[in-house]
Amino acid sequence: MKTELGTQFGIDVPIYAFSHCRDVVAAVTKAGGLGVLGAAWMTPDELAMSIDWIEKQVDGKPFGVDLVFPGTGGDEKSPEEYLKQIPEGHLSFVKKLLDDAGVSDMSEADRNAYMAEYATKMAMTNKKSQEQLDVVLSKPVSCVVGALGVTPDWVVKQAHSRGIKVGALVGSGRHAAKQKDAGVDFLVAQGTEAGGSVGSIASMVLWPQVVEGARGLPVLAAGGVTRGSHILAALALGCQGVWIGSLWLGTAESDLNMEMREKLFRSESEDATLSFAMTGKQCRILNTDYMKAWNRPDAPKPLKWPMQSILGGYPFKRAERSHNMDYWSYSVGQAIGDMKGHTTVKGEFERLLNEYLESLEALNARTSYE
Amino acid sequence: MKTELGTQFGIDVPIYAFSHCRDVVAAVTKAGGLGVLGAAWMTPDELAMSIDWIEKQVDGKPFGVDLVFPGTGGDEKSPEEYLKQIPEGHLSFVKKLLDDAGVSDMSEADRNAYMAEYATKMAMTNKKSQEQLDVVLSKPVSCVVGALGVTPDWVVKQAHSRGIKVGALVGSGRHAAKQKDAGVDFLVAQGTEAGGSVGSIASMVLWPQVVEGARGLPVLAAGGVTRGSHILAALALGCQGVWIGSLWLGTAESDLNMEMREKLFRSESEDATLSFAMTGKQCRILNTDYMKAWNRPDAPKPLKWPMQSILGGYPFKRAERSHNMDYWSYSVGQAIGDMKGHTTVKGEFERLLNEYLESLEALNARTSYE
Incomplete structure (x- = not known):
């Protein structure tokens, strides 16, 4: 279950977690995955405090920050x-x-x-993005992930100068090719079943299309992932791990x-x-x-x-x-059909890993029976 | 790659094909899969002729018929x-x-x-469905698949009395449970990325939900399937094969x-x-x-x-x-993104099987590297 990208990050299991909640991010990293803090809405000060808090929890283990980069927010307005x-x-x-x-x-x-x-x-502006990125660059963050649009050149250069990997969410094979050209280090292929801002192509179709478009870049599989068998399916489709969002909303660590x-x-x-x-x-x-x-x-x-x-x-x-x-409402993916009660991040990691091993055993039995 | 359902049907590879075109159906069955003729629009005479034609091509190998059962078409009108x-x-x-x-x-x-x-x-009426089913019952057909709604009791009974298996398309775990109660033999879990009449749940989320709802019934994976790695993913998610529709529209055998x-x-x-x-x-x-x-x-x-x-x-x-x-337009799934030129049914079978073996090898390397 170890993958190249996971080995580069030094994580035990290729489960990457997106959460707006720092408690979830820290718990995921402590459980052996890689937590990524959704920070697009944060002020630079909030972001700095959150990163410092996570850093104290995770004992040197890797975590990341998810931001939105310029061109999308327009001019700054009060x-x-x-x-x-x-x-x-x-x-x-x-x-x-x-x-x-x-x-x-x-x-x-x-x-x-x-x-x-x-x-x-x-209000996401160029100025705010640069200020957020400055915070990230000054902290021991392992990766920064861009959630919308092609990653700007200056983001890639500045992050790489500090040894920080750059990831990007994509919703089509075409976008994958553009991000590859922009110099990012890995992609998150997000199927339409994911929560929040999404494209229209479903994970089953999208993931291998992005793997092709990525021409060798590692791809993480996002959109609808709730089960250990999904991790196995993601690896079968050529991805190097899964990127999970909605599932954490049901954990004790969530602030929902x-x-x-x-x-x-x-x-x-x-x-x-x-x-x-x-x-x-x-x-x-x-x-x-x-x-x-x-x-x-x-x-x-x-x-x-x-x-x-x-x-x-x-x-x-x-x-x-x-x-x-x-x-009211809340951004959530089709994953909610599989979320039926209160959990913990640690408990979900154990379940995912057990299910993964069971699925692998069942698959091995099925694929060797000829 | 052999599965229980495939063994029951006596097919070599668990690739099930839906097509309105009898040439595709016969070619799939001859290639080692199981072709299913989409016949809901056919008159009983057309259906009988098509089945006879297919039977002559396939040398005793199994094929099926896809129909729409009552309750959906209402009263007969001219x-x-x-x-x-x-x-x-x-x-x-x-x-x-x-x-x-x-x-x-x-x-x-x-x-x-x-x-x-x-x-x-x-115009699909109870009367027309019964006439179509009567044709199917009188011919050497291996399975009849219902495309819409819960399969009526009389369909299951009549088909079983002739040793014909009954399948049903479903778009949710709830529907799977209802079909299981209705006595069908296998399910086709059709994700929203499929062409034609579909539900809203994407394949990645749906397939394992249907496997759960099916409580032991074999499930075929439909919606977005175009690659050998999709077959592997379907098996990883607990399905017993794939059900492919759109892909055949690009084959020489298609009448599109x-x-x-x-x-x-x-x-x-x-x-x-x-x-x-x-x-x-x-x-x-x-x-x-x-x-x-x-x-x-x-x-x-x-x-x-x-x-x-x-x-x-x-x-x-x-x-x-x-x-x-x-x-004009045509019912087609998100599979079209992977269809870039003219093919043949036999060529697609070879490609799918080669890709499947490559994916399996890559997955084995990845999952054993710990």
């Missing part, structure tokens, strides 16, 4: 400028939606504060709201659907009543990213404060 | 009754669409004749229009998209200009199945006659 751009019709649509559902409203000051908080988080977590456990894979109404980009999310409302004939067209995300700051916080999970 | 139900607005929408694109029109008589031809094909075939070869996996505008049900199809037009704000809502399919008889025949592939 939160107030973003708020001014939200059309009245969109605001009144979500207000009425939650009013009709009997979800308590909040003051206009609170509303604007929450949307401003989201605006600060979501407990009521949303329970709602995820009650959901099936079909309930993680594609929508533009979460962020303005194609995004796989839990298909709650809030998300469904955006498909109604009277619904406005979702705003462009990041405006639609910023708008969400108001209804989602309102629903969360009222403990009404039907008018 | 083609004229169906035509009367097509709203004028829908007809004028497609007429104007093709007029604007400069596609030659046809006479009203021809138009009605083509739609009536589609109406005869698409040659211009449409060339268009498929130029397409990528992202070009096989989900739409309700092909049949009225969720269907994965080649995303041509015709399909895109149905997403326009001025487009009417697609009719319910089978009316939307019947409507398609007019524009598709008109486009085909004018050699304009932009205003």
